[in-house]
Amino acid sequence: MLHSSENRIVAFKLDGGEVPKPVVRKDEPFPKPPTNEASPTEIQAGETKFIEQCSRCHALGPNITPDLRKMPQQAHDMFKDILLGGAFAPRGMESFIDVLSDKEVENIHAYLIEQSWQAYRQQQAPDAERTPMTAPNTNDADPH
Numbered sequence: 001m002l003h004s005s006e007n008r009i010v011a012f013k014l015d016g017g018e019v020p021k022p023v024v025r026k027d028e029p030f031p032k033p034p035t036n037e038a039s040p041t042e043i044q045a046g047e048t049k050f051i052e053q054c055s056r057c058h059a060l061g062p063n064i065t066p067d068l069r070k071m072p073q074q075a076h077d078m079f080k081d082i083l084l085g086g087a088f089a090p091r092g093m094e095s096f097i098d099v100l101s102d103k104e105v106e107n108i109h110a111y112l113i114e115q116s117w118q119a120y121r122q123q124q125a126p127d128a129e130r131t132p133m134t135a136p137n138t139n140d141a142d143p144h
């Protein structure tokens with residue numbers, strides 16, 4: 001999504017020239033996420049719950065709700081308060097206390113941290129996928 005999705009009205013006329021495009025969206029960079037201490041099984045379980053409960057409002061990408069891979073440290077710290085305590089309920093993010101257990105919330109958090117790390121690493125080294133994992137060893141190169 002290159003452009004922002006703010007509402008606008010475009011009027012057309014013959015020979016009216018180029019159609020103005022909406023302003024180019026500015027992407028916030030991915031902040032460095034906290035360390036992930038969860039196991040792959042927990043992360044997997046978190047992904048399932050995320051898809052079940054969160055993805056109808058949160059996309060891991062541009063959306064009208066926050067991209068949860070870009071959570072500031074404060075949101076990580078408050079994760080349980082937000083999810084089970086309804087800390088952001090006045091802002092449209094209801095508590096899931098009647099739906100999710102403590103452990104399920106931890107798993108979702110772990111999944112999001114994992115996804116945040118993937119995005120963060122990609123951002124720090126956009127060419128990483130094309131670079132071979134081990135650089136050719138130049139020490140043994142023939143000096144001639």
Ligand code: HEC
Pocket residue numbers: 050053054055056057058065066068070071072075079082083088091092093094096108
């Ligand atoms: C009905 C829609 C809806 C659902 C479902 C939903 N959220 Fe949200 N969530 C929101 C909205 C809206 C906000 C933004 C509140 C604001 O503007 O600060 C938000 C904000 C958040 C934030 C704060 C992010 C930040 O950067 O401040 C977290 C964390 C979060 N949601 C986690 C979740 C998780 C995890 C789930 C699934 C269990 C979930 N949400 C499901 C609507 C939803």
